[in-house]
Amino acid sequence: MGTMKPTQLNTNAADAVCPAHAATDHPKIPKQKIGVLLANLGTPDATDYWSMRRYLSEFLSDKRVIDYPAWKWQPILQGIILTIRPSKSGAAYKSIWNNEANESPLATITKQQTTAISAALGSKYGDEVMVDYCMRYGNPSTKSKVAKMVAEGCTKILFFPLYPQYAGATIGTANDEFFRALMDENWQPASRTVEPYFDKPEYIDALAQSIERGYANAPKKPDILICSYHGLPERYLKEGGDPYHCHCHKTTRLLKERLGWASTEIMTTFQSKFGPEEWLQPYTVEEVARQAQAGNKSIAVCAPAFSADCIETLEEINEEIKESFEHAGGEDFLYIPCLNDDDAHISALCTVIETNLAGWV
Template sequence: MANVEFKPQAAILLVQLGTPDSTSVPDVRRYLREFLSDRRVVETSPWIWQPILHTLVLPRRPKESAQKYAAIWTEAGSPLLVNTRLTAQALSEELKIRGRLVEVHWAMRYGNPGMAQALRDLRDRGFDKVLVVPMYPQYSATTSGTVFDVIAREFLTWRDIPSLRFVKSFHDDPGYIEAVADSIRQRWRQADGGRPDRLIFSFHGLPQSCVDQGDPYQKQCEESGALIAAALGLARDEWLVSYQSRFGREEWIQPYTQPTVEKLAGQGVKTIDVVCPGFLSDCIETLEEIDMEVHNAFMRAGGRRFRYIHCLNDAPLWIHALAEIVGSELSGWKTREVDLVRRR
């Protein structure tokens, strides 16, 4: 029995938002076209939205976005793609240490590598159990919901579908909360550390209409912020939740991040730290929007020190927490060698 090799029958698919293939304008345009054509992302009737997208947005926005991507692109490529790959590798190693016979794969909801192809690859390799983990701690129909849409559409074309499990959210998971809190503590312990006048939890924004129709996203963001603040022992006036990345003229959930930091500076707040708990991997929204645009806005408004606290990426404490999350979801599936021995 010692020489028997057991083939994993279950696979984990981590799904991130997506990224263009390069910083070229055509690649960015292709990515934005796919992203902004998702009916869950822009809920306006396509009869109205598609002409606007193709005549006003796509002729202009890709050039501006390409410049922003270029500002944060690395030699290894897109930070989001690089960090997602590292997270998957670290999770795979952690699960091996725990004796789990399961493979970890990753894909992007928009762009490459795409979800549909990733699911087909798992099918072709014989996996009959798939756990899909959208890399969004807080659920929204515009993020985790649209990941499920891809799965449903893809499985419509399959005669034999696998057993499927889906992690909806983990915004209040103790391991996730502690991992974010620990990343903040580590930043405060550094040479230029110490607590700021305010700690800001900046989450990606969402149209107010989505929340009005029942999307739980804002509530979960506020709960995550409160739990992290409690883990840090912060008083209520030492932290706040805000929302970034607004797109278009529609009202989004508030307060908005950039106006908030400008207002704080005007009120005499000199030092702030910003962390983005809704983003598990650093990306354009954190590295460019927060650490460049919002940073500069705060300093121009009279602030003295702005510090961006990086996403969890592949931090060991986060990988441990993620292994706990997926381990719970794998319950009942034969993913340990001892389980497979018993089956024989």
């Protein structure tokens, strides 16, 4: 295996200068900056079979996501799952694909969030803070964006996985990839990671505002709000101590308190079950059917674990889960979009960022 070439500083950058007190022939280096690197789950480059296979192989080979021994899991993954699943997943992505930009909605929205956060921080800190984004799986990779920030003169990087609640399979693996990227840097920047922000008042308030807008615009008030979170195997909670389950339930409780609702008006469920194991329950796809059968013919669903709409919300919730509800006799299904680049959401994220930049700016 060849050695990794260190990142080269961008000595041609417009703000490159000779360091103070350096010799006159010292090469110019970029002005020192602070990088804020936003991170999201990832996205395939396209919806064709091979693009989907590459993306799914990277995602499902992550030991944080599927922790079975490689000798047991990889033959199943490479021989069976990645023969069948890319076509099915590609069709699902195709149903929500942003054809104009030729990218997934997650990529589009993450770019919009980055632009909005960059503008907000730029108005306060000027060019002292550089904001960019990366994906844990697919492109742009975490490694490429860390290298870019170092080349542009970032001597400090704040790494911000855009997940409100902590799970090893989300924040944990995103941080792992960030730390691996730092290992390849000859001149490592100082670094910080952002803790989960599910209980921050600004985030809960932004979430509550989106619910209030959704209800105000609904033709009929929903009987109940289903807060659907991405699932995890129960084993991760019971054996590994992952706090995700607790973080999700606390998010729902804080949202309920902020809205001033009764416990009967809101509940927590989990979606996206994969494989034969028991996952966190109740399962959203089953619970919406139970609600319809119990007489709650009008429901709303939101996804507080996702900072941006993606395949799990636009296709799974708004198509598969909606179909389960209607098939069981449900009548009015309201999906309340993720916070995306909503002004209150961007303001909440900026507050989290500024708190974590304390002492650096």
